[in-house]
Amino acid sequence: MAVTQEQLPHQQRLSAAARLRAALAEKSKTIICPGIYDGITARLALNEGFEYLYMTGAGTAATRLGLPDLGMTTMNDMVANAGSIASLDRSVPLIADADTGYGGPLMVARTVQAYMTAGVAAMHLEDQVVTKRCGHLANKELVDEDVYLSRIRAAVMAREELATAWPGMDIVIIARTDSLQSLGYDVAVSRLKKAISLGADVAFLEGMTSMEQCRSVCTDLAPAPVLLNMVAGGVTPDLSADEAASLGFRIIIFPAVCLGPVVNVVGQALKTFKTTRRNDVSEFQKQTGVKGFFNVCRLNEYLEFDRQAGGNAFNGGV
Numbered sequence: 001m002a003v004t005q006e007q008l009p010h011q012q013r014l015s016a017a018a019r020l021r022a023a024l025a026e027k028s029k030t031i032i033c034p035g036i037y038d039g040i041t042a043r044l045a046l047n048e049g050f051e052y053l054y055m056t057g058a059g060t061a062a063t064r065l066g067l068p069d070l071g072m073t074t075m076n077d078m079v080a081n082a083g084s085i086a087s088l089d090r091s092v093p094l095i096a097d098a099d100t101g102y103g104g105p106l107m108v109a110r111t112v113q114a115y116m117t118a119g120v121a122a123m124h125l126e127d128q129v130v131t132k133r134c135g136h137l138a139n140k141e142l143v144d145e146d147v148y149l150s151r152i153r154a155a156v157m158a159r160e161e162l163a164t165a166w167p168g169m170d171i172v173i174i175a176r177t178d179s180l181q182s183l184g185y186d187v188a189v190s191r192l193k194k195a196i197s198l199g200a201d202v203a204f205l206e207g208m209t210s211m212e213q214c215r216s217v218c219t220d221l222a223p224a225p226v227l228l229n230m231v232a233g234g235v236t237p238d239l240s241a242d243e244a245a246s247l248g249f250r251i252i253i254f255p256a257v258c259l260g261p262v263v264n265v266v267g268q269a270l271k272t273f274k275t276t277r278r279n280d281v282s283e284f285q286k287q288t289g290v291k292g293f294f295n296v297c298r299l300n301e302y303l304e305f306d307r308q309a310g311g312n313a314f315n316g317g318v
């Protein structure tokens with residue numbers, strides 16, 4: 001019987017980045033990532049058994065800061081969010097948005113090493129200007145190709161530097177280009193090929209608008225693995241993970257899978273509360289009390305940890 005990672009002594013287990021690399025090496029495997037943006041959405045996804053997570057930058061801007069995806073999150077905002085999400089389950093690889101890298105090559109290098117130290121398994125870096133916008137909005141502005149490639153080179157160098165100092169450290173670098181919108185398919189594919197030749201591991205053609213592009217891109221970038229960004233309501237034809245896998249995509253992110261529901265469901269709850277001015281207590285809440293909610297965040301595991309460590313704060317139960 002095959003030994004699972006969990007059965008191995010911790011020294012022999014793979015890091016999250018190594019798990020992601022192993023999955024990428026297995027050609028038949030599709031890496032499906034629900035977009036999450038905070039502790040509770042990450043917990044809900046982990047509780048559903050998702051094997052990979054994607055930390056959306058748009059979601060991070062909206063949920064941590066209440067801001068639109070217009071390049072207002074700083075490196076520190078993103079690292080803090082990614083680090084707390086990655087810490088919830090170290091065996092589940094977290095792919096995180098790193099926008100433009102937040103500055104020149106030196107800042108890109110700081111970003112890469114901060115993501116690595118935070119335990120992020122993969123990050124994507126793009127070629128928009130620092131005053132960027134969501135890849136599915138109009139009139140995106142790009143940096144020149146040499147600036148973009150210096151971002152990728154800096155990322156690869158920074159990864160190498162930290163991996164040398166701290167063996168076992170790694171991060172999968174995903175090169176994203178937003179150039180399709182203004183420069184066209186051939187230029188965008190050529191930018192990605194150059195990024196891959198510099199040491200990026202995965203290619204991400206942002207904002208594809210036709211099935212023809214979706215059908216060609218994996219072949220045109222082979223053998224590099226390609227990521228597909230399935231933004232709900234975005235410009236790319238709507239594909240399921242299975243349809244995308246059949247076109248050859250290896251990583252498929254669904255950034256808005258928890259964003260639409262928060263607007264709809266929480267928005268509706270607030271509307272109802274404004275009218276009724278009382279709690280809408282569900283059957284589940286009546287039965288479990290507040291513990292039901294805390295159990296989403298593994299209340300009992302934390303109580304048990306405290307007990308095993310000799311803590312006595314919760315001996316009488318909670």
Ligand SMILES: C[C@](O)(C(=O)O)[C@H](CC(=O)O)C(=O)O
Nearest residue numbers: 056057058069134135231255
């Ligand atoms: C992938 C993305 O960078 C994100 O922040 O999740 C966004 C998605 C979005 O705005 O919904 C993007 O630029 O595509």
